[in-house]
Amino acid sequence: MAQMPAVADLEAQAPRLPAPDQSLGMQRTIPQVTSVSQLSDVSPTDWAYQALASLVEKYGCIAGYPDGTFRGNRAATRYEMAAALNACLDVISDRFATKEDLATLQRLMDEFRAELATLRGRVDRLEARTAQLEAQQFATTTKLRASVVFNVSDVLTGTQAVAAPGRGPTIQDNPVATYRARLNFDTSFYGKDVLRVRIQAANMPNYGAVTGTNMARLGYDTNTGGVFALADLYYRTPLTQRLFLAFDAAAGNFDKNVFTFNPLLQSDETGAISRFGRFNPLYRFGGGNSAGLTLRYTLLENKEQGTNLVLNLGYQAPFANNPIPNAPNTNGLIGGAYAALAQLDWRPVKNLALGFTYVRSFGVGVDGAAGSSGFPGSAANPIGNNANAAADNFGFQFTYRPIPKLNIAGWVGYSSVYQVQGFAGPRAEAEVLNWAATFGVPDLWRKGDLLGLIVGQPPQTISVRNVLGAPAATFNSYHIEGVYRIPISRNISITPGVIALVNPNSNSNNAPIVLGVVRTTFSF
Known part of the structure; x- marks a missing residue:
């Protein structure tokens, strides 16, 4: 070898x-x-x-x-x-790793074997739960948002509101506990749009029927007999960077699509407790079970300074789903009852916003179901028959935030109402006016709370001509409301409040009506 x-x-x-x-x-x-x-x-x-x-x-x-x-x-x-x-x-x-590293790791694994087993079990359960949630979700594009309002309310004092010069009997009622439950299914198809389907069930009382005047109505009263029913259906989407479209298929109202200039108190869940105290009633003209279209276009905008100029155009038809003509003709999307809105939103400085609104209406009331009612010539029925009524309605709104913990807002609304068909002789005419000033103090004692005060005059007829049976028009009713929202948690708040109506239905013979309310809101 x-x-x-x-x-x-x-x-x-x-x-x-x-x-x-x-x-x-x-x-x-x-x-x-x-x-x-x-x-x-x-x-x-x-x-x-x-x-x-x-x-x-x-x-x-x-x-x-x-x-x-x-x-x-x-x-x-x-x-x-x-x-x-x-x-x-x-x-x-x-x-x-070296052999020494692996040996050290093995000793640590042996020492913490029980803890590692517990952690593995938690991870396994979390993975199983995640898989279950992914399998059970009803849609990847739809989110469920819900709210429940529990309400305790009572008429504390007052007489039945009647027209002048009469005086109604003392109001007899009992304290009640009621609710409203809403389920909102919000679907977005590309991230910026939303299709909302809302169903709700409620048994809220209408205090207009209890007191004799719509001035006493709560901002969230509705009654479905406890059965869930469709309460809202709309689609909103930006068309361009400046143009926004909102289409209402059911339960349309202008307040859902345009700025109402009462940011702290406009919500019916966490803001004012009265119907009148939320915003100018003209935003309700043409509302109800209506369908319509709203366009919002930003004319000018300076994001750095927080200023802008926005044009809003809207159309609502309360009987858009009924094709059968009637007399007078109020049915249908076009040619029947309607309300058409044009509004200019102007924010000249960051903490001040002004709104100038015009609404042309036909076949609808001009009090937003929040004013004097129950007699001919009242704001709810100023010429005796709303189906024959056309109106030119004007509104001015503002909101001002001088300091972070104070917001001042208000509005004035005026309607010129006149008969347009189905009459002989002198034409029935009337004028309706309302105004309000609101004060909101957020985060007063704790973050999320709100102290609110609303003072104003609900819609009242200030002049009437050629309306049979109408009393002499006066303008002396006042609405005073105080609320304090108490945040219990991020999803729960309690809002006690008092509503006082002085000279309800523009009749000084009526005793003041006082309502006490405690509203509890759950949102999730």
């Missing part, structure tokens, strides 16, 4: 290593190659290109020559191969 050469003989026979700056190893004098493309003599067509690319780019353990070449066809000595292999092993050893 041939004898193996001695190490000294091998060293003597081996070619000498090139100078350090010419080595294939990881020599400090040679810049590190981070991409195979840095080697000028290596191309993708070379048979070892992929292997070399992996060694260079994944492990960073191959260097080239100072002139940027790799010289892949040159024969390498065993020393050069040893140097290159050692460089790669150094990189790999830096990236992987």
Whole structure:
């Protein structure tokens, strides 16, 4: 058997290593190659290109020559191969744990075996719960938003509101506990739009029937007999950066689509407790079970200064779903009863906003079901028959925030109402007026609370002509309301409040009507 050469003989026979700056190893004098493309003599067509690319780019353990070449066809000595292999092993050893590291890790796993088992169980349960939620969700594009209002209310004092010069009997009623539950299904098809389907069930009383005047109505009263029914259906979407579209298919109202200038008290769930105290009644003209369209266009805007000028155009038809003509004709989307709105929102400075509104209406009331009622010539029926009535309605609204903890808002509404068909002789005419000032103090004692005060005159007929049986028009009814919203948590609030009506139905012979209300709102 041939004898193996001695190490000294091998060293003597081996070619000498090139100078350090010419080595294939990881020599400090040679810049590190981070991409195979840095080697000028290596191309993708070379048979070892992929292997070399992996060694260079994944492990960073191959260097080239100072002139940027790799010289892949040159024969390498065993020393050069040893140097290159050692460089790669150094990189790999830096990236992987040693036997000592693995032993330490094993000891830690043994020591915390119980805790790791508990953590694994929690992770497994969380994964199972996540999978269940994903499997049971009814839609990836629809969110459920809901609210429940529990209400306790009572007429504390007052006489039945009648027309002048009479005086009604003392109001007889009992305290009641009622509710309204709403489920809103909001669907977005591309992130900026929303299709809302709302169903609700309620058994709220209408205090207009109890007291004899719509001035006493609550802002959230409705009664479905406890059965869930469709309460809202609309679609809203931006058409351009400046143009916004809202389409109401059921239960449309202008207040849902335009700014009403009473930001702290306009909500029927967390704001004013009265119907009148929420906003100018003209936003309700044409409302009810109506359908319509609203466009909002931003004419001017300065986001840095917080100023803008916005034009709103809206149309609502309360009997849009009925194609059968009647006499007088109030049915249908076009040609029947309607209300058409044009409003200019102007924010000249960041903390002040002004609104100028015009509504042309036909076949609808002009008191928003919040004014004097129950007799000919009242604001609810100023010319004796709303089906024959056309009106030009004007409104001015404002909201002003002089300091962060005080918001002052208000409005004035005026309607010129006249008979347009079905009459002989002098035309029936009337004028209806209302105004209000509201004060909101947020975060007074704790974050999320709100102290509110509303003072005003609900819609009343200030002049009437040629209306049979109408009393002499006066304008001396007043609405005074105080509320305090108490936040219990992020999703629960309690709002006690008092409503006082002085000279209800514009009749000083009527005793003041006082209502006490405690509203509890759950939202989720």
